[in-house]
Amino acid sequence: MPESLDQIPTLEQIRQTQLAISAMVRRTPVLSSETIDSMCGARLFFKCENFQKVGAFKMRGAASAALRLTEAEKAKGLATHSSGNHAQAVARAASLLKIPAYIVMPDNAPAIKQAATRGYGAEIIFCESSQQAREAALEDLIQRTGATFIHPYDDYNIIAGQATAAAELIAEVEQLDMLIAPVGGGGLISGTALAAHYLLPDAKVIGAEPAKADDAYRSLASGVRQSNASANTIADGLRTHLGEKNFAIMQKYVDEIITVTEEQIVAAMRLIWERMKIVIEPSAAVPLAAVWKQQRQFAGSRIGIILTGGNIELSKLPF
Amino acid sequence: MPESLDQIPTLEQIRQTQLAISAMVRRTPVLSSETIDSMCGARLFFKCENFQKVGAFKMRGAASAALRLTEAEKAKGLATHSSGNHAQAVARAASLLKIPAYIVMPDNAPAIKQAATRGYGAEIIFCESSQQAREAALEDLIQRTGATFIHPYDDYNIIAGQATAAAELIAEVEQLDMLIAPVGGGGLISGTALAAHYLLPDAKVIGAEPAKADDAYRSLASGVRQSNASANTIADGLRTHLGEKNFAIMQKYVDEIITVTEEQIVAAMRLIWERMKIVIEPSAAVPLAAVWKQQRQFAGSRIGIILTGGNIELSKLPF
Numbered sequence: 001m002p003e004s005l006d007q008i009p010t011l012e013q014i015r016q017t018q019l020a021i022s023a024m025v026r027r028t029p030v031l032s033s034e035t036i037d038s039m040c041g042a043r044l045f046f047k048c049e050n051f052q053k054v055g056a057f058k059m060r061g062a063a064s065a066a067l068r069l070t071e072a073e074k075a076k077g078l079a080t081h082s083s084g085n086h087a088q089a090v091a092r093a094a095s096l097l098k099i100p101a102y103i104v105m106p107d108n109a110p111a112i113k114q115a116a117t118r119g120y121g122a123e124i125i126f127c128e129s130s131q132q133a134r135e136a137a138l139e140d141l142i143q144r145t146g147a148t149f150i151h152p153y154d155d156y157n158i159i160a161g162q163a164t165a166a167a168e169l170i171a172e173v174e175q176l177d178m179l180i181a182p183v184g185g186g187g188l189i190s191g192t193a194l195a196a197h198y199l200l201p202d203a204k205v206i207g208a209e210p211a212k213a214d215d216a217y218r219s220l221a222s223g224v225r226q227s228n229a230s231a232n233t234i235a236d237g238l239r240t241h242l243g244e245k246n247f248a249i250m251q252k253y254v255d256e257i258i259t260v261t262e263e264q265i266v267a268a269m270r271l272i273w274e275r276m277k278i279v280i281e282p283s284a285a286v287p288l289a290a291v292w293k294q295q296r297q298f299a300g301s302r303i304g305i306i307l308t309g310g311n312i313e314l315s316k317l318p319f
Numbered sequence: 320m321p322e323s324l325d326q327i328p329t330l331e332q333i334r335q336t337q338l339a340i341s342a343m344v345r346r347t348p349v350l351s352s353e354t355i356d357s358m359c360g361a362r363l364f365f366k367c368e369n370f371q372k373v374g375a376f377k378m379r380g381a382a383s384a385a386l387r388l389t390e391a392e393k394a395k396g397l398a399t400h401s402s403g404n405h406a407q408a409v410a411r412a413a414s415l416l417k418i419p420a421y422i423v424m425p426d427n428a429p430a431i432k433q434a435a436t437r438g439y440g441a442e443i444i445f446c447e448s449s450q451q452a453r454e455a456a457l458e459d460l461i462q463r464t465g466a467t468f469i470h471p472y473d474d475y476n477i478i479a480g481q482a483t484a485a486a487e488l489i490a491e492v493e494q495l496d497m498l499i500a501p502v503g504g505g506g507l508i509s510g511t512a513l514a515a516h517y518l519l520p521d522a523k524v525i526g527a528e529p530a531k532a533d534d535a536y537r538s539l540a541s542g543v544r545q546s547n548a549s550a551n552t553i554a555d556g557l558r559t560h561l562g563e564k565n566f567a568i569m570q571k572y573v574d575e576i577i578t579v580t581e582e583q584i585v586a587a588m589r590l591i592w593e594r595m596k597i598v599i600e601p602s603a604a605v606p607l608a609a610v611w612k613q614q615r616q617f618a619g620s621r622i623g624i625i626l627t628g629g630n631i632e633l634s635k636l637p638f
Contacts, residue, residue, distance in 0.1 A: 314636070
């Protein structure tokens with residue numbers, strides 16, 4: 001197994017990661033839609049991480065981080081706090097490796113997410129819905145179990161894992177003028193930017209972000225990591241703040257951040273559901289919303305887009 | 320181009336059809352879900368016609384029928400009555416062949432279906448929402464234009480086209496113990512049964528039908544074509560009555576019809592959306608509902624299922 005990474009992953013390390021996680025993740029398909037292409041006046045190639053195991057690209061990072069633990073660490077298990085896709089990815093990675101997983105979740109987390117996480121065999125530790133309570137609960141369980149904390153994004157092992165999605169997309173499509181991925185904590189966009197830097201250095205890399213959680217836009221503009229006073233966006237996967245390691249990579253290798261409105265996100269999501277007949281979560285629609293918003297900028301381009309995931313409560317759709 | 324068929328398609332004719340329509344249809348993927356397999360205790364192979372052009376298998380039959388017209392017939396165009404997937408398939412086939420299409424629709428047809436049909440360049444002729452009004456409007460437009468009526472199912476050219484979905488599925492998966500397709504007018508199930516008869520003669524062929532529109536079940540049981548007094552099922556693609564040619568093929572080559580409740584259809588549809596992250600219409604969920612209902616019968620089997628289509632109004636979902 002490759003060793004744990006303590007600096008920005010090299011191309012060689014991303015390639016090792018790809019090989020190492022290949023038995024734990026799916027090589028997802030790249031889909032296109034003639035209708036959406038002609039609406040946008042561009043050629044769009046969608047890397048369908050909604051078809052990934054646990055329904056999201058997060059499985060790549062979790063597998064990458066889990067595989068790099070020593071045997072002694074593995075035996076004590078994985079820990080994280082999340083009620084979203086990262087929780088399920090850590091739980092699933094642990095179950096594939098036949099090791100324990102401990103997930104701290106706020107006690108108001110949706111029943112469906114609790115059930116999915118428990119379905120992978122993880123132990124859920126409930127806490128109050130505050131950052132402080134979450135960190136205390138995590139600290140406590142690590143003391144108790146000796147499990148290793150798997151950060152959702154601010155970690156080079158995670159970043160190397162998320163980079164494999166873009167690496168596969170680039171290998172499959174070859175000619176791309178740009179890559180667009182959504183920005184939450186920055187795990188995916190920093191991995192995507194690294195993959196493009198190594199494998200397709202002429203391509204632009206663009207982050208897409210809800211205007212209601214535009215910390216990445218403000219951070220890159222000001223050169224200082226910013227946070228969101230609130231982040232009340234339907235793209236619930238993108239409400240988190242940028243990680244430190246992620247921001248450093250983005251400053252080097254991300255060309256631009258485009259922000260979009262809630263209405264643009266919902267319209268893009270609906271277009272993908274209706275035309276491509278696939279289920280994606282709101283966060284996954286943010287890059288198409290960006291292309292649609294700034295059509296003139298993208299006219300005639302070949303654009304790779306990471307569709308981050310497909311986990312959404314069907315009884316609470318925005319249309 | 321192959322000639323128009325006036326009897327049950329042979330294997331050679333189905334193969335010719337496959338070749339002839341290949342530029343007009345998509346070779347759709349076959350997807351599986353480990354979760355659904357383990358829930359059902361069987362191996363399911365889903366032929367994803369929701370990814371077909373116009374979002375439904377109907378494109379295959381329409382292409383097959385349209386291509387078989389003489390040049391003189393083509394010049395006068397295609398006609399049909401439908402507000403569903405067949406209308407869009409005929410419209411799209413005509414637009415690909417650069418010939419006119421005339422679609423008779425009830426004046427209460429959903430705006431979204433009107434728009435889709437018109438989007439392919441077809442002329443819509445509205446009529447009252449009765450069988451009689453529909454036939455009169457169709458007759459009238461054929462008189463006026465000389466267009467050729469493309470029946471939605473009771474036609475050997477259509478059946479040969481629909482057979483190509485199962486032919487592709489069998490070629491891709493090879494070992495299958497049975498094939499299951501939904502039954503409406505019988506175009507798909509009769510084509511599926513023929514493909515299995517020629518290409519996989521040991522496989523069972525099963526039709527799946529809503530209990531609320533169980534004319535195929537009663538027809539096969541009694542040996543006489545039956546109709547539905549009403550057909551108030553969510554599986555709107557399956558409300559039609561069996562065609563004569565379709566029934567004759569089914570009597571020979573379909574082993575069994577399984578009927579399912581509305582609740583079973585919705586549960587199966589939800590399962591496919593949630594686990595496979597694809598958008599399917601209610602009719603497409605009927606075969607999985609049948610497997611789920613009669614689990615013991617199917618335990619350990621390798622089952623090919625045709626997912627018929629993915630056209631559904633997102634603002635009117637049953638969950």
